[in-house]
Amino acid sequence: MGKITIAIDGFSSTGKSTLAKQLAKKLEYIYVDTGAMYRAVTLFAMRNGIVENPGALVKLLPEIHLKFIYNKDAGYAEMYLNGENIEADIRTLEVSKFVSKIAEIGEVRQKLVEMQREMGREKGIVMDGRDIGTVVFPDAELKIFMTASPDARAARRYKELLDRGENVSYNEVLKNVRERDHIDSNRTFSPLKKANDAIAFDNTDMGLQEQFERMYNYALRVVKKFSEKT
Template sequence: MRKITIAIDGYSSTGKSTIAKQLAKALGYVYVDTGAMYRAVTLYAIRKGFVSDTSDNFTALVEALPNINVKFVHNEELGFSEMFLNDENVEKEIRSLAVSRQVSKVAAIKEVRTKLVEMQQEMGKEKGIVMDGRDIGSVVFPDAEFKVFMTASPETRAHRRYKELLDRGDDVTYEEVLKNVRSRDYIDSNRKESPLLLAKDAIEFDNSDMGLVEQFERMHNYALRIIEKE
């Protein structure tokens, strides 16, 4: 049975990574969280003072790109890969609201996208991969056999993200999270470089009122039908 490429795009906090991990595990595929890659670059930029709530120096960030190394390292104990930035495990830190506030504008930088898209395409050369992000089906793998575009209401996504952050011990309010979700939606959808959009051959998947089990079963069945056609 031939392997395929599965591209999962969509808005923030729609559960793309959760579904992608489940599919990869069930199919025996490699899972790649491209959002973690952009978050790692954003964390580097925050640490260096290149981006903040009050000022940005994108030129300095672009010049520093050769010094930024991001990679996934599999954690045998946890059973999944974690993001490393210049050989430092930053898996927890990149999930903070501080990074979420800056990541969309960093991801809009052409040179950043070029660097990371090249890495992502290299990872998927052999197929048998599930990759999630914002432009996987439209830019990274336009010929992917299975494309999904995930969506849900901003309020639903904010509630999900708010709960995740509280469970991590972060000191945030629901209003802050909702504002961040709406801001990221706008930036992701309106940026010049690889905007978030529904690819013409993607399946739109609204999971506002859907549980994890139902989501997975539907996605898995879609994938199996496509694989069996190959």
């Protein structure tokens, strides 16, 4: 059976990465977390004290080398920055506070989009982010746009951060979710928006297993239809 490209976009904390990982594993596709790539660049900027200096970051972009390396024990690929495993470092609320601002920078998006397109050149890939179906893979055979209420997303993110041992408040997380929504949807370069041919998927009141089963069954139908054409 032929392989397709699956593009998953949507707001923060809607479970894009979770769904993408599940689909990739079940379909035996490659999974790419583009959010991790932007978080990695953000962490680089934070470590170099240039979060508020886009010009300096752009000049240092050639020094940023990103790579996903599969962790057999974890069951997914982890993010490496210049040879260092930074998977845990990029998942903090501190990085979340700055990542949307870093993702606004046109040169950053251009560099990462080029990398993402190269990763998906052979199809058989599930990629999630903010502009996958609109910019990175506008011709993807399956596009999913995920959304959920800000309160539901903040609750999920709050629990996730607490489970990691971070000292955060729910109101702080909710504020961050709303701020990221505004920045992501209103930035000049590649704003977050639903592709015209994407499936709108609201999972506010839906469990992980239910959302996976729905999207997996739909993906199978798309794969079958694509295979019949090729």
